[in-house]
Amino acid sequence: MDIDVHKVAMLSRIRLTDDEAAHLGPQLSNILGYIEQLSEVNTEGVVPTAHPHDVAMPQRVDAVTNANRRDALQAVAPNTESGLYVVPKVIE
Amino acid sequence: MPFSSLSDLKSQLDAGETTAVELAQRYLDRIDAHNGELNAFVDVDHKHIIDQAKASDAHRAKHGARPLEGLPIAVKDIFCTQDGPTTCCSNILKGFHAPYDAHVITRLKNAGAILVGKTNMDEFAMGSSTETSAFGPCRNPWDVERIPGGSSGGSASAVAGGLVPAALGTDTGGSIRQPAAVCGITGLKPTYGRVSRRGIIAFASSLDQAGPMTRTVRDTAMISAILCGHDSGDSTSVVNAPEIDWLAACDSVDMKGLKIGKPKEYFVDGMDAGVRAAVEAALAKCVELGAEIVDISLPHTKYAVAAYYVIAPSEASANLSRYDGVRFGKRCENPQDLVDMYTRSRDEGFGSEVKRRILTGTFALSSGYYDAYYLKAQQVRTLIRQDFLDAFEKVDIIATPTSPIPAFKIGEKTDDPITMYLSDIFTIALNLAGLPGMSQPCGFVEDLPVGLQWIAPAWREDVLLSAASAYEGATDWTTKAPAAFGGES
Numbered sequence: 001m002d003i004d005v006h007k008v009a010m011l012s013r014i015r016l017t018d019d020e021a022a023h024l025g026p027q028l029s030n031i032l033g034y035i036e037q038l039s040e041v042n043t044e045g046v047v048p049t050a051h052p053h054d055v056a057m058p059q060r061v062d063a064v065t066n067a068n069r070r071d072a073l074q075a076v077a078p079n080t081e082s083g084l085y086v087v088p089k090v091i092e
Numbered sequence: 093m094p095f096s097s098l099s100d101l102k103s104q105l106d107a108g109e110t111t112a113v114e115l116a117q118r119y120l121d122r123i124d125a126h127n128g129e130l131n132a133f134v135d136v137d138h139k140h141i142i143d144q145a146k147a148s149d150a151h152r153a154k155h156g157a158r159p160l161e162g163l164p165i166a167v168k169d170i171f172c173t174q175d176g177p178t179t180c181c182s183n184i185l186k187g188f189h190a191p192y193d194a195h196v197i198t199r200l201k202n203a204g205a206i207l208v209g210k211t212n213m214d215e216f217a218m219g220s221s222t223e224t225s226a227f228g229p230c231r232n233p234w235d236v237e238r239i240p241g242g243s244s245g246g247s248a249s250a251v252a253g254g255l256v257p258a259a260l261g262t263d264t265g266g267s268i269r270q271p272a273a274v275c276g277i278t279g280l281k282p283t284y285g286r287v288s289r290r291g292i293i294a295f296a297s298s299l300d301q302a303g304p305m306t307r308t309v310r311d312t313a314m315i316s317a318i319l320c321g322h323d324s325g326d327s328t329s330v331v332n333a334p335e336i337d338w339l340a341a342c343d344s345v346d347m348k349g350l351k352i353g354k355p356k357e358y359f360v361d362g363m364d365a366g367v368r369a370a371v372e373a374a375l376a377k378c379v380e381l382g383a384e385i386v387d388i389s390l391p392h393t394k395y396a397v398a399a400y401y402v403i404a405p406s407e408a409s410a411n412l413s414r415y416d417g418v419r420f421g422k423r424c425e426n427p428q429d430l431v432d433m434y435t436r437s438r439d440e441g442f443g444s445e446v447k448r449r450i451l452t453g454t455f456a457l458s459s460g461y462y463d464a465y466y467l468k469a470q471q472v473r474t475l476i477r478q479d480f481l482d483a484f485e486k487v488d489i490i491a492t493p494t495s496p497i498p499a500f501k502i503g504e505k506t507d508d509p510i511t512m513y514l515s516d517i518f519t520i521a522l523n524l525a526g527l528p529g530m531s532q533p534c535g536f537v538e539d540l541p542v543g544l545q546w547i548a549p550a551w552r553e554d555v556l557l558s559a560a561s562a563y564e565g566a567t568d569w570t571t572k573a574p575a576a577f578g579g580e581s
Binding site: 003005008009011012013014015017023024028031035036037038039040041043046047048049050052053055057060069072073074075076077078079085088089090 | 188189190283285298322328329331395397399401409413416418420423427428429430431432433434435436438442444447448451452456458465467468469470471472473475509510524526550
């Protein structure tokens with residue numbers, strides 16, 4: 001199967017050099033070719049798995065439990081200012 | 093000493109024959125002597141380890157011993173730890189210091205364990221050989237030219253080489269059991285939902301589960317008893333999961349009447365003849381011990397790898413979207429605009445296997461392909477689960493080889509993703525079904541260890557532990573250790 005590796009790379013927000021694209025393109029086609037065997041399986045009426053066990057999602061008390069840890073959490077950010085994350089200009 | 097079990101070390105500590113500080117120092121000496129060759133650890137902080145051990149000895153003297161008091165345990169670099177770096181062995185997280193401990197790390201600390209550092213792994217746990225690590229490949233102590241398996245290869249190599257008596261790994265498609273098998277140690281993947289995933293860097297959230305990697309079956313039980321239990325901070329951590337007595341299960345070692353299923357799909361042409369012979373011999377031993385072997389079929393097994401390589405990369409592509417250079421992790425130099433920042437940070441930060449999986453997953457989830465790939469794979473997953481449910485109507489437990497081949501040479505399979513993916517052919521199906529599984533040593537092929545895999549119904553880790561304890565007690569594989577590292581093989 002041929003796939004547009006540059007398009008998928010853009011959807012993934014990963015820059016690919018032409019060399020990488022030339023290498024990854026055929027590998028992806030092989031992987032998808034291998035996956036293609038799933039089409040042999042008759043899955044008519046089969047309910048897709050949503051969770052490995054038949055369990056209900058647990059609920060917890062609707063109460064604030066987190067302390068304010070903004071400084072600790074932002075200490076690992078590449079760039080912050082006044083408690084905000086700084087990113088390149090989005091709108092010209 | 094280097095190859096002592098956790099249980100033996102606990103007895104020595106309880107009897108006052110040694111101290112946590114003495115133990116920590118002895119294992120640190122082992123790490124200093126051998127890690128250069130094995131590359132099993134990517135971070136070891138000597139002072140911090142000795143400080144923990146001193147505090148543990150003080151706790152024992154003042155308040156008595158907690159269940160894992162003073163016992164050294166290493167953890168895979170996928171677990172967030174407030175102390176030291178947490179990188180998932182990826183350049184995108186180089187230098188990252190987690191602002192909190194993973195839930196299971198808190199549980200180990202509260203039980204008195206000494207955390208002795210972070211172990212090497214495939215980048216973001218994507219791999220079966222620990223060759224995709226940003227810190228370079230880890231090596232197998234049985235033959236340092238060979239891989240230790242993956243993705244928890246550092247944990248397996250460290251335990252097998254006697255650098256630490258026990259370690260934690262994570263298992264998404266076999267990443268605890270396959271490295272345990274090819275390094276000749278014991279590893280347990282609990283039932284999905286038994287262990288909290290909070291603070292474990294996410295790969296594929298519907299499959300990931302943490303578990304112990306140790307020298308003996310009882311040691312896996314000792315650690316599991318601490319790891320397992322509900323955590324309100326993880327919505328997939330199951331409430332009121334059936335409780336089991338982990339240690340008692342290891343004492344209940346009568347195999348008489350145990351029905352062991354032998355699935356024909358796991359004994360196939362193409363697998364290593366020596367691996368097959370070792371596993372067949374292990375089953376013959378179980379018959380000697382009173383078990384009955386029942387031939388069974390798990391007919392959808394052949395589709396497990398394909399379903400996994402849709403589901404796991406799809407979930408990974410979503411989970412790894414958080415590495416965008418904004419809140420944590422690497423940001424590229426001089427980004428021109430937002431998209432340039434995302435795309436270059438991710439290009440520079442991720443290795444090629446991680447990129448392959450993100451691209452595969454993004455494609456499978458993209459508009460127009462979702463039904464044919466993701467939905468189809470989740471339907472096949474239902475059929476794979478049903479195969480197991482049907483089998484467990486007839487048998488108590490299932491036995492298979494863990495890996496179709498022993499450890500291969502470093503570099504042998506790096507250029508061919510599909511061949512690499514097939515290393516996990518026998519371990520993946522039970523992750524898809526959410527079942528517990530275990531690997532224990534059962535022999536050698538040309539001096540390389542072979543693993544026997546046990547699979548039990550959901551929540552029945554006690555069945556795994558009893559069968560594995562019975563087999564372990566009737567054989568002497570767990571006493572073997574690599575001669576090059578001071579063991580007897």
